[in-house]
Amino acid sequence: MLRFAAAAALLAGATAAWADTIEEKAVLCSVCHGANGLPDFPATPIIWGQNEGYLYLELRDFQKGARKDDRMTPIAQSLAKEDLLALAAYFSTKPWPKTGAPSASKADTAVAKTAINSVVCTSCHLEEFQGDSSVPRLADQVDRYLLKTMIDFRDHARANNPGMSDLMNTVTPEQLGAMANYLAGL
Ligand code: HEC
Ligand code: HEC
Structure with a gap:
């Protein structure tokens, strides 16, 4: 550090x-x-x-x-x-570097999809989680970063988008961890 x-x-x-x-x-x-x-x-x-x-x-x-x-x-x-x-x-304009992260386990995928479907994350991050213009791509992003920044949104340590903070307060810690694994493995 x-x-x-x-x-x-x-x-x-x-x-x-x-x-x-x-x-x-x-x-x-x-x-x-x-x-x-x-x-x-x-x-x-x-x-x-x-x-x-x-x-x-x-x-x-x-x-x-x-x-x-x-x-x-x-x-x-x-x-x-x-x-x-x-x-x-x-x-x-650089190519996305493939992380080679493994796909999430069946259990994590199920937990993640429940949260993703109930919040409808894809209404903004789009199908396949590629995002667009000012909405970030999440697919194949670094697992530990995804988890850290979702927790930061939830706790308002990352306070630059109140909408994302509100959404992160509607999911459980278990769902947060599962979503980080799932998104990193896409
Ligand atoms: C209403 C639109 C909307 C919805 C629904 C939404 N997001 Fe987001 N999300 C955004 C926007 C816009 C940003 C960028 C915020 C900023 O300006 O920093 C973002 C940022 C993020 C980031 C940070 C990415 C990075 O590179 O730092 C993560 C992770 C994320 N969203 C996950 C999710 C997940 C998981 C869900 C569903 C549970 C979700 N979002 C639902 C609009 C949305
Ligand atoms: C000393 C290490 C370091 C250097 C050098 C650095 N960054 Fe970062 N950058 C980080 C870290 C760590 C984060 C995540 C911060 C967080 O957790 O919110 C980050 C986040 C970002 C983000 C937000 C990405 C996202 O998905 O939300 C952008 C954009 C960015 N950096 C661009 C740059 C650019 C452009 C430069 C060079 C001018 C640069 N960084 C130099 C460490 C660095």
């Missing part, structure tokens, strides 16, 4: 100091989000191939403080709005 925080602090300075082009700035993101798109740290999301509008909104929310994270906040605040737009465009 220390290494993580130190990298963030270093990179926040570095992005401003010597990374001129978007490709150079994107190299710094790869320290955590992975040089081949597969994150190198636990509970860190895949951003390669994520929807462009969503990537921009998250970077903007980290910059404004609407979404908080010790690593992402200083990085987003070191960048200009044009950089956030350009980075969102850059990463959205």
Whole structure:
């Protein structure tokens, strides 16, 4: 965790100091989000191939403080709005890196589907959980990140979308765990 925080602090300075082009700035993101798109740290999301509008909104929310994270906040605040737009465009055109996560067990799938059908997650995240524009793709996202961020929504530690927080308060902890496994294995 220390290494993580130190990298963030270093990179926040570095992005401003010597990374001129978007490709150079994107190299710094790869320290955590992975040089081949597969994150190198636990509970860190895949951003390669994520929807462009969503990537921009998250970077903007980290910059404004609407979404908080010790690593992402200083990085987003070191960048200009044009950089956030350009980075969102850059990463959205990369191919989604397959995690190879196994499909959820039959038991987890059943528990997950009960919650997914009752909340109708697919009305926004769409069939196959690919999302669109400002709605994130969830399919094949990192298991531990999915679980962490759903818990953060539920507990309002992630408070940048009150609608998602309300929904996460309608499901049980068991359903949250099962949904993370199910979505990660799609
Ligand atoms: C020091 C590690 C680190 C670096 C460097 C880093 N990130 Fe992140 N990033 C994270 C972590 C950890 C999260 C998840 C935060 C949370 O749990 O809410 C995250 C979240 C994000 C998200 C939200 C994704 C989602 O699915 O909601 C975006 C977008 C993002 N980062 C983009 C970037 C960009 C662009 C850069 C480079 C300018 C970058 N990150 C550099 C660690 C890092
Ligand atoms: C009314 C539309 C809607 C419904 C229904 C919905 N979501 Fe979402 N969800 C969103 C939006 C919009 C976001 C992005 C919020 C933001 O701006 O940060 C999101 C974000 C998320 C994220 C964070 C993804 C990331 O990369 O950080 C997860 C996980 C998630 N939703 C899971 C679910 C699950 C599971 C369900 C059903 C139980 C569900 N959502 C139902 C609209 C919806």
